[in-house]
Amino acid sequence: MAENALRERRRRQTEREIGDAALDLFERHGIDGTTVDDIARAAGISARTFFRYFPTKERAALVPHVELDERAEAMLDALDGARPLLPQLEALWRDVLADFDNGRSESGRLLLRVRRLMQLEPTLRLASISVDEERGGALVVRLRELLGSDDDLEARVIVETAGVAVRVALDRWVVARDLGTPVDLVETYVETCRLLRAVTTE
Amino acid sequence: MAENALRERRRRQTEREIGDAALDLFERHGIDGTTVDDIARAAGISARTFFRYFPTKERAALVPHVELDERAEAMLDALDGARPLLPQLEALWRDVLADFDNGRSESGRLLLRVRRLMQLEPTLRLASISVDEERGGALVVRLRELLGSDDDLEARVIVETAGVAVRVALDRWVVARDLGTPVDLVETYVETCRLLRAVTTE
DNA sequence: TGACAGTGTGGCAGTCACTGCCAACATGGC
DNA sequence: GCCATGTTGGCAGTGACTGCCACACTGTCA
Numbered sequence: 001m002a003e004n005a006l007r008e009r010r011r012r013q014t015e016r017e018i019g020d021a022a023l024d025l026f027e028r029h030g031i032d033g034t035t036v037d038d039i040a041r042a043a044g045i046s047a048r049t050f051f052r053y054f055p056t057k058e059r060a061a062l063v064p065h066v067e068l069d070e071r072a073e074a075m076l077d078a079l080d081g082a083r084p085l086l087p088q089l090e091a092l093w094r095d096v097l098a099d100f101d102n103g104r105s106e107s108g109r110l111l112l113r114v115r116r117l118m119q120l121e122p123t124l125r126l127a128s129i130s131v132d133e134e135r136g137g138a139l140v141v142r143l144r145e146l147l148g149s150d151d152d153l154e155a156r157v158i159v160e161t162a163g164v165a166v167r168v169a170l171d172r173w174v175v176a177r178d179l180g181t182p183v184d185l186v187e188t189y190v191e192t193c194r195l196l197r198a199v200t201t202e
Numbered sequence: 203m204a205e206n207a208l209r210e211r212r213r214r215q216t217e218r219e220i221g222d223a224a225l226d227l228f229e230r231h232g233i234d235g236t237t238v239d240d241i242a243r244a245a246g247i248s249a250r251t252f253f254r255y256f257p258t259k260e261r262a263a264l265v266p267h268v269e270l271d272e273r274a275e276a277m278l279d280a281l282d283g284a285r286p287l288l289p290q291l292e293a294l295w296r297d298v299l300a301d302f303d304n305g306r307s308e309s310g311r312l313l314l315r316v317r318r319l320m321q322l323e324p325t326l327r328l329a330s331i332s333v334d335e336e337r338g339g340a341l342v343v344r345l346r347e348l349l350g351s352d353d354d355l356e357a358r359v360i361v362e363t364a365g366v367a368v369r370v371a372l373d374r375w376v377v378a379r380d381l382g383t384p385v386d387l388v389e390t391y392v393e394t395c396r397l398l399r400a401v402t403t404e
Numbered sequence: 405t406g407a408c409a410g411t412g413t414g415g416c417a418g419t420c421a422c423t424g425c426c427a428a429c430a431t432g433g434c
Numbered sequence: 435g436c437c438a439t440g441t442t443g444g445c446a447g448t449g450a451c452t453g454c455c456a457c458a459c460t461g462t463c464a
Contacts, residue, residue, distance in 0.1 A: 007440080035420065046443045051422065084404040126332050133324070156370050157397050164362040172355055195359050200402040202286045209411085237449065248414045253451065 018043040019063035058127035064110035069135045072096045081146030089162040098186045115174045165192045220245040221265035260329035266312035271337045274298045283348030291364040300388045317376045367394045
């Protein structure tokens with residue numbers, strides 16, 4: 001039983017190491033310019049083992065991104081089906097993003113690097129969308145329960161809408177930073193949510 | 203000059219033939235169960251030539267999906283920057299979807315088949331998102347001009363929001379149909395847009 | 405009619421992502 | 435010490451995708 005936790009910890013550890021190696025190599029040589037063998041070598045494992053940790057090489061660089069989703073998921077219990085769900089989801093995401101603290105924490109720095117890389121590498125962006133889709137599916141199921149509705153429609157609209165705001169805000173965050181005019185992540189996110197409202201009501 | 207148009211027509215023709223073959227094989231054997239060689243053989247070309255028409259095998263099945271995007275793009279000139287853009291985009295998409303006529307036209311039937319296949323094949327769905335991202339980029343640029351703003355923020359929010367409604371409505375359309383309780387595509391889309399509004403204002 | 409340039413096509417060889425299989429090894433419980 | 439279980443690496447294989455070259459087709463111009 002205790003070993004289970006130990007093993008889990010170890011697994012997470014190597015996962016991180018592989019992820020770090022991947023991110024580093026991708027930044028230096030591009031995704032096309034680095035092979036799985038390269039990543040494996042840098043992480044001190046075999047290529048075969050690499051694929052026991054990640055299904056594709058892009059996924060390896062997305063460890064910080066997955067962490068973002070996981071943190072949001074962990075807060076799902078707080079949702080209250082009796083009140084409007086989108087504002088609650090937005091507040092939830094706001095808290096999660098605040099946690100990454102403009103890239104000042106370790107997780108924040110990693111997230112920043114991944115999202116920056118996405119601006120240059122469409123396949124990485126696509127991979128992240130793929131992750132979001134998988135995780136979003138579970139979210140939709142959860143919201144559907146809370147809504148007590150018999151179809152996906154409303155739940156999906158809510159989840160995808162919230163997702164749009166997060167993605168747009170993250171992109172703006174890294175782009176502004178690279179342009180030398182950094183913006184606050186949480187502020188930008190809140191602003192994006194406001195904009196979303198303005199745009200749908202005007 | 204005239205041959206240019208002829209060539210274009212010919213290219214479109216083989217494109218369609220390859221696309222038809224791909225869709226057919228995917229439906230029967232799944233995407234993983236079909237190789238590019240299979241598709242090429244069925245379309246009467248070589249594998250090498252296949253890749254001169256499509257960058258991946260998934261893309262071959264997405265010909266109807268691309269047509270959808272193209273029809274929408276062709277109507278972009280009608281947008282008026284002085285009035286709210288999201289409603290205009292929604293009206294535009296409504297017209298385009300109406301054109302596919304619940305799968306009664308040839309294009310409509312093809313679109314229906316592709317979108318149905320997407321429910322089963324995540325990689326196909328992902329490929330379609332990839333297409334939408336590329337095309338959406340151009341749309342964002344266009345909207346940004348119309349808005350006269352100096353950043354992407356609002357344009358992206360509008361484009362992605364509109365995209366959410368289209369995708370959700372299309373999914374609902376094919377799922378309802380497969381469940382034996384078909385719904386009208388345009389009605390569903392309008393309903394989805396309404397829902398999106400309700401969700402963001404409540 | 406015959407040389408020509410431009411374009412489309414197929415075949416070949418090569419790289420690389422990803423998988424199934426098997427053998428070696430470590431770990432913890434008995 | 436022995437056994438069960440989980441982890442790892444090597445190996446061989448499949449299949450997507452690319453660069454290169456040779457060949458064929460088409461229309462042009464002398």
